[in-house]
Amino acid sequence: MADIIQLLPDNIANQIAAGEVIQRPASAVKELLENAVDAGATEIKLIITDAGKSLIQVIDNGKGMSETDARMCFERHATSKIKNVNDLFHIRTMGFRGEALASIAAVAQVELKTRKADEELGCYIEIENSVVIKQEPCACPVGTSIAMKNLFFSVPARRNFLKSNAAEMRHIVDEFIHVAMAFPQIFFSLTANGEQMFHLEAGNLKQRVVQVLGNQYASKLVSVKEETDYMNVYGFVGKPDAARKTRGEQYFFVNNRYIKSGYLNHAVMSAFDNLINKDSFPLYALYIDLDPTRVDINVHPTKQEIKFEDEKIIYAFVQAAVKHALAQFSVAPSLDFTLNAEIQQLDAVSKPYTEGTKEDVSGSQLFKTFTQRHQAHKVDPSEKSELKHWKDFFTSPQQPASASQPETIGEYSLDISAGYAAPQKQSSLYQQSDKLIATDAHLLQLHTTYIIAPTQSGFLLVHQQLAHERILYERFSVAAHGRQMVTQKLLFPSTLTVSPSDAVLLTDLLPELKMLGYDVEPFGKDSFVIQGVPADVSQGNEKHSIELLIEQFKHFSSDIKFSKREKLIRCLSRQQAIKAGQHLTQTEMRTLVEELFSCNTANVTPTGSPTYIEFKEDYLDRMFGR
Structure with missing residues (x-):
């Protein structure tokens, strides 16, 4: 054989x-x-x-x-x-x-x-x-x-x-x-x-970090340096105000080799306890030097995952080094009750404000300029002001002022006519399957997070952020698949400068962003001009909106494979949804609930979380033993 x-x-x-x-x-x-x-x-x-x-x-x-x-x-x-x-x-x-x-x-x-x-x-x-x-x-x-x-x-x-x-x-x-x-x-x-x-260019560590991450971080870095016989930790962490809502720039190096370590990342996160929100992520570039015999770098083909001889010691050192750096640079919020000695010697502080001083001030020419009638700076606070009824020019007597303008929630608008078809409302009742919400029913906001909407057979408990996320997702889906959203042209276009890696990503996303209402054009190396934004993005918020979108897109969960367009839609709906903790008016709550039940899939978000929970009358009766 x-x-x-x-x-x-x-x-x-x-x-x-x-x-x-x-x-x-x-x-x-x-x-x-x-x-x-x-x-x-x-x-x-x-x-x-x-x-x-x-x-x-x-x-x-x-x-x-x-x-x-x-x-x-x-x-x-x-x-x-x-x-x-x-x-x-x-x-x-x-x-x-x-x-x-x-x-x-x-x-x-x-x-x-x-x-x-x-x-x-x-x-x-x-x-x-x-x-x-x-x-x-x-x-x-x-x-x-x-x-x-x-x-x-x-x-x-x-x-x-x-x-x-x-x-x-x-x-x-x-x-x-x-x-x-x-x-x-x-x-x-x-x-x-x-x-x-x-x-x-060759230089020191801070110069290189700023070169890579961007000049905007030059004033937002805190130096970390701790040396011991066992290991050295040095580098930089971002101040708490540089933390982002998604995983920002986070780098760990062991003996000058880049590594990924969720364990050490947790050490840095714990050092930032009570300094940043629980859903924020700090920026850091930390370098660890230790004896090569105490670490095994040969456990993965790409050498990006390594094993330490004693992980707990490394964890404790990293956590302590970051905590010490934040405390040393007075990043932790504090109030200084001491007054500089030189300031205490000034007349304004040391001498009392007497009646004579008051008369001298009120008799001065500068005081009269701002208080006397017929002066250029004078503003008459009287009830007879001609500007008192300026709002009446924009509303008819039969129509309340709020009906002529879209309701706004946070930075984004709930104008149901912006870029998509408004749902057909019934005259007396709003109906979706077996859920009936009377138009005159009073909605209640609970903990500025939930909306309680009574129905004929019980009530609905709606999560305002998740509900708005579903509404925006379906709106963006329609736009991304052929029905382009309305773009509001900016009177003064904004220039956005990003890091080179982000510039590559943003250039790739430009066609999809165009469908979703963002008119962004390349403007030389790493720069873009924002010519227009969706009609429901508030003016002055366009740069932050795109920066946050890039950040979320970069760190989108890689476990689930979505198309580029689907990732973008999900990121935008998550970004622009109103957040828990936002106070809503009656009209805003009603608009939100009605738009939710106009969606094709109203009961869950794109990620599968429920948007509302229904409590029926018979279930409530059983809870009370009736």
């Missing part, structure tokens, strides 16, 4: 390994940038074309490689950083497994140029599908330039699973930021499709 077990050819083995290491273009970017850092470079340039699908090139001025090393680096498990088992537990370099370049060469066409400082000529190598096509001497600067073209050309099925260019570009920018923030002493640049997105 013939043997059936055989060894895989090298090129197939490398492609299988590539499935673990190179999952998308961003994975290759991470590996190449880390290799450049390990080479001792002071300048690293990343060049991207077609979101990495056509070209990913990293150019560094590091120490370069000899001709033999240049050829060997593409072999599986070839590494300069590990010589024995003990070295594995003292890793301080970024890349060490020797899988990256072999995996890249298995799924892309690679061109490598490299030269050491003590050699006159460099080496040029061209590899395709793990096979060396060309190797020859070449003239090139000291350092290494590696270009990978046509990613996954040899594995078309993998290429088909890549996302849109904008989505892949966001992942690339994230990986670039993770490496750039870990090494502020190195110059980094990122050029995409011929346009420079990042130009990060």
